[in-house]
Amino acid sequence: MKLGKTAVGFVILVAAGIVAPFVIYPVFLMKALCFALFACAFNLLLGYTGLLSFGHAAFFGSAAYITGYVITKLGFPVELGILTGTVFAFGLGAVFGSLAIRRQGIYFAMITLALAQMVFFLCLQIKATGGEDGLQGISRGFLLGFIDLSDTLNMYYFVLGIFLFGFFLIYRIVHSPFGQVLKAIRENEPRAVSLGYDADSHKLLAFILSAGLSGLAGATKSVVFQLASLTDVHWGMSGEVVLMALVGGVGTIFGPVVGALVIVTMENYLSGFGSWVTIIMGVVFVACVLVFRKGIVGELNALIKR
Amino acid sequence: MFEWLGITPQGLYGQLLVGLINGSFYATLSLGLAVIFGLLNIVNFTHGAQYMMGAFVAWMGLRYFGVNYWWSLILAPLAVGVVGIVLELTLLRRLYRMDHLYGLLLTFGLALIIEGGFRQAFGISGEQYDIPEALTGATNLGFIFLPNYRAWVVAASLVVCFFAWFVIERTKLGAYLRAGTENPQLLQAFGVNVPVLVTLTYGFGAALAGFAGVLAAPIFQVNPVMGSNLLIVVFAVVVIGGLGSILGSILTGVGLGLIEGLTKVFYPEGSSVVIFVIMAVILLIRPAGLFGKEK
Numbered sequence: 001m002k003l004g005k006t007a008v009g010f011v012i013l014v015a016a017g018i019v020a021p022f023v024i025y026p027v028f029l030m031k032a033l034c035f036a037l038f039a040c041a042f043n044l045l046l047g048y049t050g051l052l053s054f055g056h057a058a059f060f061g062s063a064a065y066i067t068g069y070v071i072t073k074l075g076f077p078v079e080l081g082i083l084t085g086t087v088f089a090f091g092l093g094a095v096f097g098s099l100a101i102r103r104q105g106i107y108f109a110m111i112t113l114a115l116a117q118m119v120f121f122l123c124l125q126i127k128a129t130g131g132e133d134g135l136q137g138i139s140r141g142f143l144l145g146f147i148d149l150s151d152t153l154n155m156y157y158f159v160l161g162i163f164l165f166g167f168f169l170i171y172r173i174v175h176s177p178f179g180q181v182l183k184a185i186r187e188n189e190p191r192a193v194s195l196g197y198d199a200d201s202h203k204l205l206a207f208i209l210s211a212g213l214s215g216l217a218g219a220t221k222s223v224v225f226q227l228a229s230l231t232d233v234h235w236g237m238s239g240e241v242v243l244m245a246l247v248g249g250v251g252t253i254f255g256p257v258v259g260a261l262v263i264v265t266m267e268n269y270l271s272g273f274g275s276w277v278t279i280i281m282g283v284v285f286v287a288c289v290l291v292f293r294k295g296i297v298g299e300l301n302a303l304i305k306r
Numbered sequence: 307m308f309e310w311l312g313i314t315p316q317g318l319y320g321q322l323l324v325g326l327i328n329g330s331f332y333a334t335l336s337l338g339l340a341v342i343f344g345l346l347n348i349v350n351f352t353h354g355a356q357y358m359m360g361a362f363v364a365w366m367g368l369r370y371f372g373v374n375y376w377w378s379l380i381l382a383p384l385a386v387g388v389v390g391i392v393l394e395l396t397l398l399r400r401l402y403r404m405d406h407l408y409g410l411l412l413t414f415g416l417a418l419i420i421e422g423g424f425r426q427a428f429g430i431s432g433e434q435y436d437i438p439e440a441l442t443g444a445t446n447l448g449f450i451f452l453p454n455y456r457a458w459v460v461a462a463s464l465v466v467c468f469f470a471w472f473v474i475e476r477t478k479l480g481a482y483l484r485a486g487t488e489n490p491q492l493l494q495a496f497g498v499n500v501p502v503l504v505t506l507t508y509g510f511g512a513a514l515a516g517f518a519g520v521l522a523a524p525i526f527q528v529n530p531v532m533g534s535n536l537l538i539v540v541f542a543v544v545v546i547g548g549l550g551s552i553l554g555s556i557l558t559g560v561g562l563g564l565i566e567g568l569t570k571v572f573y574p575e576g577s578s579v580v581i582f583v584i585m586a587v588i589l590l591i592r593p594a595g596l597f598g599k600e601k
Contacts, residue, residue, distance in 0.1 A: 052410070052411075100589075102589050110545050125578070278418050278419075289408050
C-alpha cells in the first residue's frame with residue numbers, strides 16, 4: 001500500500017516535470033528544481049537522521065563557486081564542471097561533518113552555522129571568487145559536446161534529469177538498510193549503539209551524502225543562472241532550506257519538493273516588496289513551529305491515514 | 307622589538323583595544339545566551355535582533371523624544387527585556403515540552419521578523435548615534451591615546467558581566483536560578499514559581515543583549531543587520547567556551563576578542579575567520595568546550 005502510494009507520487013512527479021515547461025515559465029521551474037533537490041538533500045540529514053544543520057549554504061554555495069570557476073576560468077565542459085563542484089561539496093561535507101558530529105543537538109546547529117560563516121568570509125575575501133560581485137557569465141556550453149544548453153528547454157530537461165537522479169538516490173538511501181539505521185539513530189541513539197551500530201560513522205556518512213547532494217543542487221543552480229554569488233553561501237540560504245523542509249514536511253520524501261515550490265513561488269511574487277519577504281518568511285517559520293509541525297505533506301499523509 | 311615584527315606599537319595597542327571592545331560585546335552576549343540556555347534549554351537566535359533593538363531604541367529615543375544616552379542605557383534594556391518577556395509568555399512557552407530544536411527554529415523566525423521589520427522601516431544604510439558629551443575626547447596613557455568612550459564600553463560591560471556573575475553565583479535568587487537549571491521539577495516542589503523565574507530569566511537575557519546594543523550604538527553604525535553577523539561569531543564563542551559556566555563565557559569572550567585583534571595586526575586577512583578556526587581546533591581536542599562538561 002505504502003509503496004504503491006510512493007510509486008504513484010513518482011509517476012506524477014515525472015509526468016509533471018516533463019509537461020511543466022509548456023505551462024509554466026521554465027527558468028522559474030529550473031530554480032524550483034534546484035532548490036527542491038537542495039531541500040531533499042537537507043531533509044536527508046534533518047528528517048532521517050535528526051541532525052539540524054544550519055550551515056548547508058556552505059555546500060550549496062561553495063559548489064556553485066567551484067563549478068563557476070572551473071567552467072569560466074579553466075574551460076571545463078559543463079558536466080565536468082558540475083561534477084567538480086559536487087565532489088568538492090562531498091569533501092567539504094567530510095571535513096565539516098567530522099567536526100560537527102562531535103557535538104549534539106543545538107551545538108551541532110551552532111557549529112555548522114559557524115563553519116558555514118567561515119566559508120562565507122572566504123568567498124568574500126578570496127580573489128578567485130570575485131568578492132562582492134561573485135562569478136558572473138558562467139557559460140552553459142554544450143552537454144556532452146553537442147546538446148546546446150543555451151536553449152532553455154534543453155537546459156530544463158538537463159536540470160530535470162539531475163533533479164530526478166538526486167531525488168531517486170535520496171529515496172534509495174532512505175529505504176536502504178543504511179537508511180533504516182539512520183532512522184533508528186534518530187529515534188533512539190543509545191539503543192542503536194547498544195544494538196552494535198556505530199552511530200558516529202552513520203551520522204558522518206549521512207552528513208557527507210547530504211552535503212554532496214546539496215552541492216549538486218548548487219552546482220546546477222550556478223549553471224542555470226550563470227551566476228555564483230554571496231547569496232548562495234550566506235546564512236540566509238541555510239535558513240531558507242530549513243524553512244523549505246519545514247513547510248513541506250520534515251522526514252517525508254515529497255515534502256521538501258513541495259516546500260521548495262511554495263517558498264520559491266512566494267519569493268517570486270514578493271520580490272518587489274523589499275524586506276517583506278524576510279518578514280513573511282519569519283512569520284511562516286513561527287507558524288510552522290507552533291501549529292504546523294508536520295508540514296504540508298506530513299498533514300496530508302495524516303489525513304489519508306485517517 | 308617592534309621593528310623586526312614589522313608593526314608599530316600604536317598599531318598593536320590600537321588593535322588590542324578594538325579586540326578588547328569586541329571581546330566585551332562577545333562576553334556580554336554569550337553571557338546572556340548562557341543564562342537563557344541554562345534555564346530554558348533554548349539557543350536564543352533572537353539575541354542578535356535584541357542587541358540591534360537595544361541600539362535602535364536608544365537611537366529612536368534620542369531622535370524622537372530627546373532621551374539622552376544615560377537614560378537610554380536604562381530604558382532601552384528595559385524595553386527590550388519587556389518585549390522578550392512578551393515573546394516568552396506568548397510563544398516560547400508553548401515549546402518547552404518539545405525538542406529543543408523547535409525553540410531554535412522559533413527564535414530564528416522571530417529574528418527574521420524583527421530584522422525584516424526594522425529594515426523595512428529604517429532601510430539598510432544605518433544611522434549615526436553620537437557619543438555622549440561627557441565621554442568624548444581621549445586620554446593620553448603614554449603609550450596610546452585611549453578614546454574615553456571606548457574605555458567606558460569596556461568598563462561598563464565588564465561591570466555588568468561581573469554583576470550578573472555575582473547575582474547568579476552569590477545570591478538567593480541566583481541559587482534558585484541554578485537550582486532551576488539543575489532540576490526544575492524539584493525546585494517547583496519546594497514552592498518556587500518556576501514559570502515566573504523562566505520568564506524573568508528570558509527577559510533578563512534579552513535586556514542584557516539590549517544593553518550591549520546601547521553600548522555599541524555610538525561605536526558601530528546603528529543598522530538592522532548589526533546583530534545577525536555578530537551573533538554567529540558569538541555562537542562560535544559559545545561553542546569554544548561551552549555554555550556551562552558564567553565566568554567561562556566572560557573569559558572566553560574577552561580572550562577571543564583579543565586574539566581577533568592580534569590577528570588583525572599580524573595577519574589581517576585571517577581576522578574574520580580566526581574565531582571559527584579556533585572553534586574547529588577546540589572541537590578536535592576538547593569537544594565539550596573549554597569550560598563545558600561532557601554529558
